[in-house]
Amino acid sequence: MIKYPSFHRDYDVSAASTAQDVQAQVRLNLLFEELQGLFPGASYIGSGLPFALVGGEDPHIVIRNVLGDVSGRVTIDAENGLYVFCELDRAAGIVLATASEERLIDEIVAHLSACDDSLAPHTVNTAVGVLVGQTVEDVERRLILQTLRHCNGNPTYAAFMLGIPLIVLCTKLATYFADPAKDFADAAEDFADAAGHAEPVEKDRQ
Incomplete structure (x- = not known):
């Protein structure tokens, strides 16, 4: 050894x-x-x-x-x-x-x-x-998401820290994370119904 x-x-x-x-x-x-x-x-x-x-x-x-x-x-x-x-x-x-x-x-x-x-x-x-040079919408989105991350994903705490009602925060988050394809299908169906089409646009449910 x-x-x-x-x-x-x-x-x-x-x-x-x-x-x-x-x-x-x-x-x-x-x-x-x-x-x-x-x-x-x-x-x-x-x-x-x-x-x-x-x-x-x-x-x-x-x-x-x-x-x-x-x-x-x-x-x-x-x-x-x-x-x-x-x-x-x-x-x-x-x-x-x-x-x-x-x-x-x-x-x-x-x-x-x-x-x-x-x-x-x-x-x-x-x-x-x-932040200079960015739109108010982009700044608001980043502030909300960063605050939510700071609060470990708790929307109640985030809304309190931001000074806005919880329902307003939830509405904005729903907008941020909305599915663009689903929104387009909804809009197309509404347009088809308004135009009097017999067959509404079918949504992709997958």
Whole structure:
């Protein structure tokens, strides 16, 4: 039986740990760039941003309040690779562990907006700028479907969040997911009946 020196095992463990650290640093860098895009020019702490990327052996992102104190911290769990967001400025701070960067960003945006109302318009203006050039109908459709996805497909919650009656939301969803072929057959049959045809257009029931 061949016995390998122990330093081989130590090297493998060290290499795996280094790879995890590099991956965590890269993911945090990408997240930091995403936050910079959502808050262009945002600054209330001297000339700095309300968040900062910290490298080293324990890479993380710190979030600061209007006083410059650290109010939140984002790390990546070494064992499962989940993003971990902790609020540090509240007695009952939120601790969120998620694999979704989108979910994490939503929580960070809500946290920053709660710390300083002036930061909220930055995200709204950025979103509106992306929508310029699209029709109101397309924007409404995307907003409704994204809200429905955010509410895990629950139309009652989505209607409440959108501020519209549930029946209105259901009507719009029925329009979005209607079968164009069926609608055309219905319209053709109505036209045939109105024109006095003896044989109505037969629908495809398949």
